[in-house]
Amino acid sequence: MNKVLRKSDVFYDVYERRPGADKLTTTYCPGCGHGILHKLIAEALEDFGVQDRTIFISPVGCSVFAYYYFHTGNVQVAHGRAPAVGTGLKRANPNSIVISYQGDGDLAAIGGLEIINAANRGEGLTVFFVNNAIYGMTGGQMAPTTLIGQITMTTPLGRSVENEGYPIHMSEIIATLEAPVYVERVMLGDTKSIMHTRKAVRKALKIQIEKNGFSFIEVLSACPSGWKMTPIQGEKWVTDTMTKYFPLGVIKDISDTFEGRDFSRKNVEPSELHEILDIKETRIDAEKIAPFIMKSVAEEIKIAGFGGQGVLSLGTVLSEMGMRHNYEVSWLPSYGPEMRGGTANCSVKISSKKIGSPVVANPTILIAMNRPSLDKFETDVVSGGLIVYDSSLIDRAPTRTDVTVIPIPATKMADELGNTKIANMIIVGALIKHLGIMSQEIVLDSLGDVLKRKKLVPLNQKAILKGAEFIKNIK
Amino acid sequence: MPKQFLKGNEAVVKGAILAGCKAYYGYPITPASEIAHAAALYFPRAGGTFIQAESEIAAINMVYGASSAGLRAMTASSGPGISLKQEGVSYCAGSELPCVIVDIMRGGPGLGSIAPEQSDYNQVVKGGGHGNYKNIVLAPNSVQEMCDLGILAFDLADKYRNPVFVLTDGFIGQMMEPVEFPEPIAQEKIPEKSWVVKGTIETSDNVITSIELDPDDLERHVNKLQKKYSIIEEQEVRVEEYHTDDAEIVLIGYGIVSRIIHSVIDELREEGVKAGMLRPITLFPFPKKKIAELTERVKFFLTLEMSNGQMVDDVRLVVEGKKPVYFYNRMGGNVPSMKEVHDKVMKIMRLS
Ligand SMILES: Cc1ncc(C[n+]2csc(CCOP(=O)(O)OP(=O)(O)O)c2C)c(N)n1
Ligand code: SF4
Numbered sequence: 001m002n003k004v005l006r007k008s009d010v011f012y013d014v015y016e017r018r019p020g021a022d023k024l025t026t027t028y029c030p031g032c033g034h035g036i037l038h039k040l041i042a043e044a045l046e047d048f049g050v051q052d053r054t055i056f057i058s059p060v061g062c063s064v065f066a067y068y069y070f071h072t073g074n075v076q077v078a079h080g081r082a083p084a085v086g087t088g089l090k091r092a093n094p095n096s097i098v099i100s101y102q103g104d105g106d107l108a109a110i111g112g113l114e115i116i117n118a119a120n121r122g123e124g125l126t127v128f129f130v131n132n133a134i135y136g137m138t139g140g141q142m143a144p145t146t147l148i149g150q151i152t153m154t155t156p157l158g159r160s161v162e163n164e165g166y167p168i169h170m171s172e173i174i175a176t177l178e179a180p181v182y183v184e185r186v187m188l189g190d191t192k193s194i195m196h197t198r199k200a201v202r203k204a205l206k207i208q209i210e211k212n213g214f215s216f217i218e219v220l221s222a223c224p225s226g227w228k229m230t231p232i233q234g235e236k237w238v239t240d241t242m243t244k245y246f247p248l249g250v251i252k253d254i255s256d257t258f259e260g261r262d263f264s265r266k267n268v269e270p271s272e273l274h275e276i277l278d279i280k281e282t283r284i285d286a287e288k289i290a291p292f293i294m295k296s297v298a299e300e301i302k303i304a305g306f307g308g309q310g311v312l313s314l315g316t317v318l319s320e321m322g323m324r325h326n327y328e329v330s331w332l333p334s335y336g337p338e339m340r341g342g343t344a345n346c347s348v349k350i351s352s353k354k355i356g357s358p359v360v361a362n363p364t365i366l367i368a369m370n371r372p373s374l375d376k377f378e379t380d381v382v383s384g385g386l387i388v389y390d391s392s393l394i395d396r397a398p399t400r401t402d403v404t405v406i407p408i409p410a411t412k413m414a415d416e417l418g419n420t421k422i423a424n425m426i427i428v429g430a431l432i433k434h435l436g437i438m439s440q441e442i443v444l445d446s447l448g449d450v451l452k453r454k455k456l457v458p459l460n461q462k463a464i465l466k467g468a469e470f471i472k473n474i475k
Numbered sequence: 476m477p478k479q480f481l482k483g484n485e486a487v488v489k490g491a492i493l494a495g496c497k498a499y500y501g502y503p504i505t506p507a508s509e510i511a512h513a514a515a516l517y518f519p520r521a522g523g524t525f526i527q528a529e530s531e532i533a534a535i536n537m538v539y540g541a542s543s544a545g546l547r548a549m550t551a552s553s554g555p556g557i558s559l560k561q562e563g564v565s566y567c568a569g570s571e572l573p574c575v576i577v578d579i580m581r582g583g584p585g586l587g588s589i590a591p592e593q594s595d596y597n598q599v600v601k602g603g604g605h606g607n608y609k610n611i612v613l614a615p616n617s618v619q620e621m622c623d624l625g626i627l628a629f630d631l632a633d634k635y636r637n638p639v640f641v642l643t644d645g646f647i648g649q650m651m652e653p654v655e656f657p658e659p660i661a662q663e664k665i666p667e668k669s670w671v672v673k674g675t676i677e678t679s680d681n682v683i684t685s686i687e688l689d690p691d692d693l694e695r696h697v698n699k700l701q702k703k704y705s706i707i708e709e710q711e712v713r714v715e716e717y718h719t720d721d722a723e724i725v726l727i728g729y730g731i732v733s734r735i736i737h738s739v740i741d742e743l744r745e746e747g748v749k750a751g752m753l754r755p756i757t758l759f760p761f762p763k764k765k766i767a768e769l770t771e772r773v774k775f776f777l778t779l780e781m782s783n784g785q786m787v788d789d790v791r792l793v794v795e796g797k798k799p800v801y802f803y804n805r806m807g808g809n810v811p812s813m814k815e816v817h818d819k820v821m822k823i824m825r826l827s
């Protein structure tokens with residue numbers, strides 16, 4: 001017992017961070033459980049020699065100023081968020097020992113989501129959950145752990161099941177999850193119970209120090225001020241009344257079989273990053289693009305069809321090929337209000353000048369892959385523009401007489417090649433051939449760099465050639 | 476040329492990793508989800524951590540932890556998620572933790588829509604959470620800038636120990652353009668941080684906190700923050716000007732709107748209309764001096780937004796009624812067309 005009461009070296013000798021004249025005592029009331037638990041934690045950190053590696057997270061609650069006392073790294077956090085902050089701390093420096101110290105309001109009410117998910121991920125944290133069945137700091141309001149019938153400032157007639165439901169059993173909830181290694185409920189009552197709590201505290205910290213495992217220790221703890229009791233009455237209430245609702249004992253312990261977690265990050269040199277990020281040189285063949293570079297190009301292309309017809313990738317392939325010819329390019333997908341009824345469209349700009357707006361309102365080229373797209377966008381095309389449409393799917397010709405129209409049975413041709421999905425590439429081939437603003441050779445050559453699924457490159461090349469041939473034959 | 480063709484949402488992730496960012500925590504939301512997708516793929520490979528957090532509140536608090544521990548850390552979201560992050564952002568500002576938050580704005584209020592809007596301006600530029608603080612806010616208008624300003628965001632965050640937002644709209648996040656990526660930042664170029672808490676003996680006397688119960692202490696702290704914000708206002712304003720030299724009317728817009736303005740100015744100039752554009756690249760610090768200077772020589776301002784007129788308040792505060800400040804907007808996910816903007820300018824010019 002003496003050892004428990006000696007002031008550990010893990011505490012500051014003088015609490016310099018505490019404002020005011022008194023720098024030697026804590027802010028806790030007589031008989032408060034927080035002070036006792038602090039001592040048990042400090043003693044364990046000292047004995048295990050991990051003081052320097054420890055980061056203590058102060059919650060919002062009466063222990064908000066834990067950083068006045070603990071001579072460890074300290075982080076004070078928002079109400080309930082300690083397990084999330086702890087996740088960030090631990091993952092940043094896996095060698096640190098991170099303690100999430102939380103009250104019942106903090107952990108079981110406002111921070112319910114953070115604790116459940118940190119526990120479920122099995123973060124390498126040690127959580128000390130101080131259950132005093134009340135909000136101590138804010139003047140004694142109900143906590144999720146407040147007992148039925150218990151009078152608090154917000155349950156003046158006693159907590160009722162009808163209005164407030166039952167006290168929450170956090171340890172049992174946490175123990176249902178797979179990742180937590182050790183979950184125990186202990187209390188701060190007589191000396192014996194404190195010595196038992198001491199053991200639990202040490203075991204929980206050990207699990208983090210040795211194996212980076214997640215432990216959860218619920219500590220039934222007196223709040224004489226909030227309960228309006230004397231310290232002696234408080235201790236008795238913890239022992240006799242709280243334990244009836246919150247049975248003591250180990251609720252889960254897999255520390256024997258738990259193999260440990262490794263949170264270390266990969267060691268990567270900055271010089272490796274370009275390769276890791278798939279940042280590659282785009283091959284631009286100056287000689288081959290020479291015939292195109294003097295061209296004045298200002299195409300605004302609208303590509304539309306059913307989702308699944310490859311409308312968006314038709315656009316990205318055109319743009320990427322444009323980029324490889326040193327044109328300015330932009331690609332903008334439809335999403336939001338336009339993306340109804342399974343139709344998709346995208347706007348592509350290919351220009352020899354800097355591109356302002358990427359939005360295409362009046363296309364110079366419309367590629368319509370289904371009837372609704374033709375119906376919707378036909379009138380928008382600029383006079384003198386071009387409409388390319390899939391004549392195997394669209395049963396009407398455009399009515400515009402002031403534009404060039406190219407019907408191409410792309411889907412039928414794709415089926416003949418054995419894959420409906422490459423109708424879009426047939427159109428790419430046709431368009432490139434018709435416009436003459438890009439080299440077919442470059443397009444075929446760089447397809448492998450542009451397409452995600454490398455296996456499909458030969459088929460796509462075939463489709464492009466087929467589209468080009470179609471244009472050659474109708475010209 | 477090391478050009479890559481990709482989405483704004485992907486460029487910001489690659490830029491962040493090149494800037495030495497080692498921690499990404501986020502919760503999915505359209506139109507920002509590709510940021511999480513790219514982060515999930517690249518952060519672990521690049522020696523970083525990726526966690527899909529249980530909520531935006533948890534995500535920003537994980538960032539709080541990672542930043543406390545000395546890492547360059549980021550998160551990303553859109554409208555509803557940014558609302559949830561505000562608590563954490565306020566704590567970061569109070570504890571002076573550097574962090575980067577990307578907001579790909581969508582329609583609101585409430586669930587609104589997933590289409591682009593600029594309606595988070597107030598909640599991001601004016602602070603958003605509780606307390607007397609400011610975020611640094613960068614507003615990219617291209618995929619290239621998603622990379623470049625994303626990188627700058629980390630430098631400014633560290634330099635000022637302050638949250639930095641990369642604020643843009645769904646279009647800039649979703650669109651693809653060619654990007655040239657810079658070389659990665661060498662580890663030694665990232666400033667050493669003596670104030671962090673890393674679980675080492677050197678850092679075991681450090682505390683990260685935002686609480687100051689003594690009124691004089693808190694006032695001193697908040698005044699120190701205000702001083703920092705004035706230095707930022709002095710030193711970090713960034714704008715793009717386009718044909719403002721001889722402009723009679725200056726259009727002001729950021730993000731996708733500025734791209735549309737750019738094209739409209741080209742048309743107007745061809746028609747002989749003396750129109751120019753001022754694009755704030757930093758929304759905080761807001762380009763007050765620049766607008767004040769323009770107020771002396773232009774006839775009109777026209778502020779264009781995809782919101783109910785949030786930035787225009789800031790413009791009007793600077794112009795102080797000395798010149799007319801007109802306003803045109805679209806909302807709900809609609810983007811003002813070039814024609815609408817053009818017509819609005821011509822209407823104003825005819826009034827004169
Ligand atoms: C977001 C937020 N809501 C409310 C509060 C006010 N508040 C401070 S402490 C507290 C309750 C703390 O109770 P508990 O977690 O049980 O800690 P105890 O004081 O009992 O140890 C509340 C509600 C706050 N600081 N932040
Ligand atoms: S109010 Fe309760 S919990 Fe807070 S210090 Fe006093 S006894 Fe402890």
Ligand SMILES: [Mg+2]
Binds near residue numbers: 061133134135143
């Ligand atoms: Mg409590």
